[in-house]
Amino acid sequence: MGVGSNRGTPAAVLNKLNTEVAAILRLPETAKRMADEGAEAEIRTPADIRKMIKADLVKWAKVAQDANMPKQ
Numbered sequence: 001m002g003v004g005s006n007r008g009t010p011a012a013v014l015n016k017l018n019t020e021v022a023a024i025l026r027l028p029e030t031a032k033r034m035a036d037e038g039a040e041a042e043i044r045t046p047a048d049i050r051k052m053i054k055a056d057l058v059k060w061a062k063v064a065q066d067a068n069m070p071k072q
Contacts, residue, residue: 005017011046014046018045
């Protein structure tokens with residue numbers, strides 16, 4: 001699970017936010033509620049999330065291109 005922010009958000013702010021959200025996601029009651037909804041938390045670092053977004057942009061751009069979808 002990731003939390004979005006604006007480009008240029010200081011690394012210290014991102015890291016603090018990530019730490020606090022991760023702590024909440026690790027709580028047993030949070031895990032239970034998510035499981036009850038059919039979800040599971042995957043805790044990632046801000047750097048991991050940036051890598052995932054970059055990879056997703058490449059992957060989905062190719063899917064759109066292969067499907068002959070017009071660029072917007």
